[in-house]
Amino acid sequence: MQATAPVTKHVVYDDDVVRAFALATIVFGAVGLLVGVLVATQLSFWQANFGLQWLSFGRLRPLHTNAAIFAFVGNMMFCGVYYSTQRLLKTRMASDLLSWAHFWIYQLIIVAAAVTLPLGLTQGKEYAELIWPIDIAVVVVWVVFAVNFFWTIARRNERNLYVAIWFYISTIITIAVLYIVNNIQIPTSATHSYSVFTGVQDALVQWWYGHNAVAFFLTTPILGIMYYFLPKAAGRPVYSYRLSIVHFWSLIFIYIWAGPHHLLYTALPDWAQTLGMIFSIMLWAPSWGGMLNGLLTLRGAWDKLRTDPVIKFFIVAVTFYGMSTFEGPLLSIKSVSALGHYTDWIIGHVHGGTLGWNGFMAFGMLYWLVPRLWNTKLASTRLAEVHFWIATFGILLYVVSMWISGVSQGLYLRALDTEGFLMYPDFIESVLASKMLYHMRLTGGLAYFISYLLGMGVLFATIRKGSKSTVEVEVEALQPIRLSFLKIMTGAPVIYAAALVVLTCIFLMAGTLGTAFALAGFVVVIIAGALSVGVEKTRKSWHDMIEAHPLSFTVLTMLAILIGGLAEIVPLAMEKKDVPALVAAADSVWAETGEYTFVQMPYSPLEVEGRDIYVREGCYVCHSQMVRPFRHETLRYGEYSRAAEFIYDTPFQWGSKRTGPDLHRVGGRYPNQWHYLHMMDPRNTSPGSNMPTYPFLAEHAVDVSATAGKMKVLRTIGVPYSDEEIAGAAESMLSQGRLISSNLAEADIELAPDSELTALIAYLQRLGRGPQPTGAAVAGEVAATEVH
């Protein structure tokens, strides 16, 4: 048999798009950090809100997080992916047109986010704030990226997909699933929509998305970049390719389950919380496996750590990755979460991840890449070193101050005296105690920002003295690969893993017989596996086969990430929404007997508008609406929150941070006058508060014409509004608004009944009232009379 002569191909890599993403990374990183410094300043000095609605903390904080995550890390990720994918697959990106469409649409999305978020156009869900038209653009750009990426894989000249490519595949698949599911929404206008999920379901879906946005946008693609660029910079192969296989599969399978750890001790069902906690703890192992694989890649080359700023940045980044992935599982333990959740500890944690892990990886990559892309040397290694040390100082000061502040807040707010009452009953005491630490945080953030500007200077000086390069290579063309999809998918590891998953499901869901069957099954599977240990080596490695068969690899990746998501979301999504039926039944009881039945009533039209203003102003970034079942919380805020109370809440507003107190039981706690004075200037009622002022709410009128349309959409989602209620929305709003206005007038306060502040007060007064007496007439009566 005659051997076929190898055919060579001439490949010219498309580095123009890599250069464009590198520049976008550098510029948008600066913007994200600048906004970060501004919001940190606002927390230290509330005057930095400048009394302007567009610059208020609640609107800018989402801009900061979105800019840091999607603009800075997103562009950095695409830069690294486009560069490494072409080289690892030994081919040019499949379509220049798609590459550039990806680049420009993505930048337009960033600009659109930068315009809409300060305008208060938001969905009100953390890291998913972008409004629906932008969401559609995000889906389009992701499809463009995915098509280009998988098309490039199909045209590759390298048989096996290297580990970095696996991580990129998992990113593309998982982000698509997460983003689409979490953003299923019904528009009420060109810039406003309601999520189809409500209350507890919305909370679970949101944090399944929110947590895995961290996992599959800030972690897996950056791990792929680590697996490519760290060996490149160190001049050594990755420490263990075997470990990278275990790292990849265990990480993506386990990560997707961990979302509920953001909802510990909330109204989320206990089983989901426990699953989230357990899988978060399990994440320790693969995360540290990956970290060690990165660090040990430097074996025999540690001397470079002294002289090469690229290696310095990479090693500190990987160390921060290890630290964050230790801290994350720690914070997911329920008793630790009880202390740390809602405090600055979480802020320290996420900044360790984003600035420490992602930020340092970005600069390690850019310092290595930019000189090569512009065919020159780094303009100043010395300044890059200075950048490194200032950035390290800045991020350490930042996270340490937030750790201290967070733990202090947790301890302050839970402290009970010897008689079992709150030692610090006024929430503001915890804010005042953190003031100095907020200044320290600002200093750390400022140092990081200054170092970033220095890094920018070095990179731009490098670009200025270099010239664009075009890299050409001769590669051996890939011979056709003949592998059977069916054979791979029925390979021993798949069957074995599937058997374990099925047995676990049977164990969890079935009765006594099923449990016994599952236990027997485990024993059989383990014995079968043990017997196969003695079998001689197979001719072909199964993993080698899937690395050469992208379709199998992608399908298995999707299965690995879907199992966790489905196991957690489907049971909650299957919950019967019989609340309208309950209301109807209660109404009929009232009609027959004249007795009230208590069920959760929908928000009145004015409260709907007030809630939308609450969402628009980003109140959820500083105030939670979830009283946890702890004595110190029920003493401070009132009765603990129950799942049924949120059935009409879309988007849910449980929040994740308490810079101010929880608001779930604020309804009826203070008179309308208190709310008015508080919103005009929070220092009126809470001396020492760092909350912005909201006088503009009193000047703006609610758009009454939109309310009926919103109620119609809410009815589609399951809120039981009648046709009469929708038709009479405008009249109802005016009537409820007049009650609040006349009540304020008694204290010589003039506030228009249709002002945004009136609507917000109506909503705040309604919060946490729990189930109300029903009966068609009673509902209106209650809403009208219970205004203070």
Added chain:
Amino acid sequence: MDVLMVTAFVSLMLVVAGVVLFVSRARAGDFEHGDRLSLLPLADDEGRDEDDPATNDHPFEAIVHTTRGGPA
């Protein structure tokens, strides 16, 4: 208590099964194809500058053409 015992047992089973899976695949040679692949990132694919003789003192697989012009 019964539930706790059964859950603990199943957890242990999963751990043992995971270890068995790993050992069996390792013995089957599933992790031994990576020696060549782990060298993939080390290929000289960032190239040399054909206009700059100073970078041409050792053989590269790739060649770089430089273009004077804008940064991107």
